[in-house]
Amino acid sequence: MRKEWLARILIVVLLAAAVGIPALGWWRGSQGVLLHARMAETGGWTPENLTVAVGQPLHLRLTSDDVTHSFAIGQSDQPSVDVHPGEITEVTLVFDKPGKYTFYCTRWCSLNHWRMRGVIEVTAPHGQESTPEAVDPPLYVRLGLDIDAQHATDVLPAETPSAIRGKGQGQNIPAAYLTHEYYLTHSPAEFWHALRAEPALQQLPDQGIWDLVAWVWQRNTTPQELAEGRQLYAINCAACHGEQGQGNGVFADDLAQPAADEHSGMAAGEMTTRPTDFTAADHILAASPAHLQGKIIRGGMGTGMPYWGPIFTEEQTWALVAYLWKFQFEMEEP
Ligand code: HEC
């Protein structure tokens, strides 16, 4: 069951103009909220919490107190706006739905860059307050998955499973395995065991079964989704997990030794884990798409893995998951 992403949040950026105004006092008295950007270590956004009513324009005057940052709103299609030191960037936002919106920085300004987040609370007009729309909990919650549990496979492919090789045997797979629901809720290793036990596939060697797994995983994505996932990954994940998914991004070492990094301002032990190596088959092949998505949405528990739930749409989180499998499987791409 493939769920299309529900409603996109409509946010209108009426105006986004960067103007260099050296004299500070000038805009202080003028209309709008002056929003300062600083690296997370020295305070992040000030103010961090904003409130506005539905339909009311929110005028923001963005400026940076240190390096260039970038302002964006989670789960929206609006492009980010750069925020330069010593300059004012004006943005006007109009929200058409009540709720809490996360604003964040999209530039890798520091190790704790992802912590540069704030919240805009959008309130319903007076007299129209209603109970908030019920939102389905994420799939990992509905399935009751423990996304912090260790996972490792008892079977490993001899070589990279290939969807291209698997295609030829695809017609022998029982239909029950070809639903999107099956894909979302099973790890490749579980799927391998299920297929291995199928009488119709008895003649296939173990690697042939792995190639079928890769082919079915590819059937559950599209070239467009993979392209979107690739782009999101490069911008948001590669700095920690590495361009090639090997867990060796530019910040990986810093994350692994928090106490040694006195400049991060983080308490020791706050980031103690190396970013996951997505090429490690024993680990990743034991995770289901629902598990990976859950980790992306909720983040780690004090591990340094950010939570992306308020930043990405559900569609974007699935695109990321689809792309992560590319570190395990050979897939066709145009
Ligand atoms: C600031 C560094 C950092 C960034 C940025 C980051 N991660 Fe992570 N990630 C980690 C660390 C550290 C872990 C290992 C600890 C854990 O699982 O909580 C991890 C673990 C994960 C896992 C868990 C894998 C498993 O087997 O349970 C997934 C999935 C993941 N990251 C996806 C992503 C995606 C997708 C992005 C980008 C949207 C991303 N990460 C960005 C640091 C990062």
Ligand SMILES: [Cu+2]
């Ligand atoms: Cu920043």
